[in-house]
Amino acid sequence: MQDHPILDQAPIADLLDIGGPDLVQELTELFFADTPRLISEIQAAVEAEDWEALTRASHSLKSSAFYLGAMALSELSRQLESLSRSDDQAPCKELSQKTPQAYATAREALLTMRAELPPA
Amino acid sequence: MSDAFLELARTGKLPSPSGVGARILSLTQDESATVDDIATILARDPALTGRILRVANSATLAGSMPLTTTKEAAMRLGLRSVSSIAVGFTLVSSNRDGACEGFDYPAYWSRSIATAAAAQALARVSAPELAPEAFTAGLLFEIGQLGFATSQPVVYSGVRASWSGDPQQLLELEQRAMGIDHATLASKLITEWGMPGQIPEAIEAAARGQTLDNQLANMLATASHLSRHHIGAAEPTWPEDTQLAALLDSIGLDLLDFASDLPSIELEWREFASDLGIKPLAPSDQQAQSQPAEAAPRAERPRVLVVDDSPICLKVLVNCLERAGHQVVSASSGEEGLALALQHEPDVLVTDWLMPGMDGLALCRALRRCEAGRRLFVIVLTGLKEEDACIQAFDAEADEFIRKPYHPRELVARVEVGLRLVDAQTQLASGESQALGLNDISAADTALGEDSGRDPLTGLPNRIFATSRLTTLFEDHDQPLSLIALAIDQMQAIESTLIAQDLTRQLANQLKQELRKNDVVTCTSGGHFLLLCPGATLFEAAEVAERLRIGVRAKQIRVQDHTKAITISAGVAERTDSLTSPAALIILAETALEIGAMDAPDQVHPAA
Numbered sequence: 001m002q003d004h005p006i007l008d009q010a011p012i013a014d015l016l017d018i019g020g021p022d023l024v025q026e027l028t029e030l031f032f033a034d035t036p037r038l039i040s041e042i043q044a045a046v047e048a049e050d051w052e053a054l055t056r057a058s059h060s061l062k063s064s065a066f067y068l069g070a071m072a073l074s075e076l077s078r079q080l081e082s083l084s085r086s087d088d089q090a091p092c093k094e095l096s097q098k099t100p101q102a103y104a105t106a107r108e109a110l111l112t113m114r115a116e117l118p119p120a
Numbered sequence: 121m122s123d124a125f126l127e128l129a130r131t132g133k134l135p136s137p138s139g140v141g142a143r144i145l146s147l148t149q150d151e152s153a154t155v156d157d158i159a160t161i162l163a164r165d166p167a168l169t170g171r172i173l174r175v176a177n178s179a180t181l182a183g184s185m186p187l188t189t190t191k192e193a194a195m196r197l198g199l200r201s202v203s204s205i206a207v208g209f210t211l212v213s214s215n216r217d218g219a220c221e222g223f224d225y226p227a228y229w230s231r232s233i234a235t236a237a238a239a240q241a242l243a244r245v246s247a248p249e250l251a252p253e254a255f256t257a258g259l260l261f262e263i264g265q266l267g268f269a270t271s272q273p274v275v276y277s278g279v280r281a282s283w284s285g286d287p288q289q290l291l292e293l294e295q296r297a298m299g300i301d302h303a304t305l306a307s308k309l310i311t312e313w314g315m316p317g318q319i320p321e322a323i324e325a326a327a328r329g330q331t332l333d334n335q336l337a338n339m340l341a342t343a344s345h346l347s348r349h350h351i352g353a354a355e356p357t358w359p360e361d362t363q364l365a366a367l368l369d370s371i372g373l374d375l376l377d378f379a380s381d382l383p384s385i386e387l388e389w390r391e392f393a394s395d396l397g398i399k400p401l402a403p404s405d406q407q408a409q410s411q412p413a414e415a416a417p418r419a420e421r422p423r424v425l426v427v428d429d430s431p432i433c434l435k436v437l438v439n440c441l442e443r444a445g446h447q448v449v450s451a452s453s454g455e456e457g458l459a460l461a462l463q464h465e466p467d468v469l470v471t472d473w474l475m476p477g478m479d480g481l482a483l484c485r486a487l488r489r490c491e492a493g494r495r496l497f498v499i500v501l502t503g504l505k506e507e508d509a510c511i512q513a514f515d516a517e518a519d520e521f522i523r524k525p526y527h528p529r530e531l532v533a534r535v536e537v538g539l540r541l542v543d544a545q546t547q548l549a550s551g552e553s554q555a556l557g558l559n560d561i562s563a564a565d566t567a568l569g570e571d572s573g574r575d576p577l578t579g580l581p582n583r584i585f586a587t588s589r590l591t592t593l594f595e596d597h598d599q600p601l602s603l604i605a606l607a608i609d610q611m612q613a614i615e616s617t618l619i620a621q622d623l624t625r626q627l628a629n630q631l632k633q634e635l636r637k638n639d640v641v642t643c644t645s646g647g648h649f650l651l652l653c654p655g656a657t658l659f660e661a662a663e664v665a666e667r668l669r670i671g672v673r674a675k676q677i678r679v680q681d682h683t684k685a686i687t688i689s690a691g692v693a694e695r696t697d698s699l700t701s702p703a704a705l706i707i708l709a710e711t712a713l714e715i716g717a718m719d720a721p722d723q724v725h726p727a728a
Contacts, residue, residue, distance in 0.1 A: 018436075026435065027432055030431050056474055063524050067525065067528075
């Protein structure tokens, strides 16, 4: 996990380039609104051992976290996705339990970043 | 003047009969071809057969037994007449539309069919022996103009824009712009297609207004006048048309007597047009020479559809594409994406694979089942790395397959490639015609030292070249000569045009590499190739073919990161003393291929 920072600035810079501070605002709002649902879907899936549901939810989270530079969260999701497809889903439980904290950390970092953006 | 024609021929975009038409053309150039040969070819195309019979029956005198088979038609009208009619019809289907903005393709065909119907009707009453030729001559009367539109779309747009409507002026404008006018171009094209000489002669004379005593030419001039002014007209203006009276007089007909024929000509026109999928347009609707009205909606039409169930991914993508100047519609589910695709008919689809409900591959598969969906460039986004996942995507016939998460800019670049491919593709006519195509024939590629056309898709010489080169080789009896006809077995099952093209290109490259020193490979149409093997006996050529077959099978042709098991079938034929023409050799090899491939694909089939 060391290679995956909590927040990588490069994707944010790209987004600023594409749509300015407005876009970053909108996307972070969407992220905050959407992610809790995904996390509870992940946990419910692991609980029910519904690996397909886990694949979908973790795949989704992986991508959205990635676009916003939340690399540590993205990597965690990627591992979950990969495991959900594999023959050995045992580690999923433990990993999925780390997700809420990973999200909380990412959220903080994003809020800080957002506060430092130039005004829209 | 012949230089100007060669210039046009070198573009590789002049109209030429393709598919069945090309086969029939080969046949007419073969002196030993029989009525049975042509019947065999036509038997595979019932629609075309029906059209030929309709023309043939119209051309024959009332009271004769109706013709019900192509064999009968050929026996009554002659092999060449029937062939000409067939070739004429195949040209319609492969040239319905094209790249020339200043050229009104629908009006062109509506008028051409009207001229054909009129010419035949006129012949029936004034010179029945000319009736079969009259239909074909009428249909191809303006083919020179179509030839310019397809081979020089930009220049010809300019010519049409400056044209005031006077027939003589058009000839002058064309001559100045391209060094040749449509009358000569028509004559040259039709002669090249092996049609009976009186047809090109009459067309050229009529187009120049120099019909003199040429009866067929006079009929054409009259028919053309009718199609431009009276056939399909809402109000009958022909009674006052003194020019028409003069034209009819030149073929010994009276204006008032003629009145009774106009309704039946119109009926025949509508029937043929409907059968050929052409809209019959009244003369007043033909005046528009460009289609500006159509241009505006196309510009507003969203060309890209993005489907992803993650709102964030969707938003990033839409923003990225819009910033790059593209019109985008978006959906957050496969089902919604399908509905939008059918409604807006975009050119590129970017879809996430993994979605609840209808996933990306299911969406792709569903779209490939419909016409608009087959032309679509599909990019599937996925997080998978496994090999079989790739194959799944490929089997669903996605065109491109990008792993998530991706860099948004990279995706935009891929979308733009997709858009360009679709643009190029819409310039290609439907079916197998390679006469229209992409631009840019490399000047460096003159290794073979020939100046006839190339197949733009593969860069290989095309059928015209194959035939002419084979003719040279055919005469050289100092060494044996064999021919291999090759085709990709899986081509029929492939619905995506872009994948089919990519496969053809790849196979072409592979064939080029595997050739022996003197062999020549040419691409005759999508997925079909002819290999000329001078110095090879049937046995030796069969060995070459077998080597190629195994090579293709082993190589597992790759299309955009995916492998697909492609196999080829081959027909092989050797020149023998009983074969009297190069065309016969081609037919022998191609027949061996067709029949052999049906029963036993992925094999080499020597001609019996």
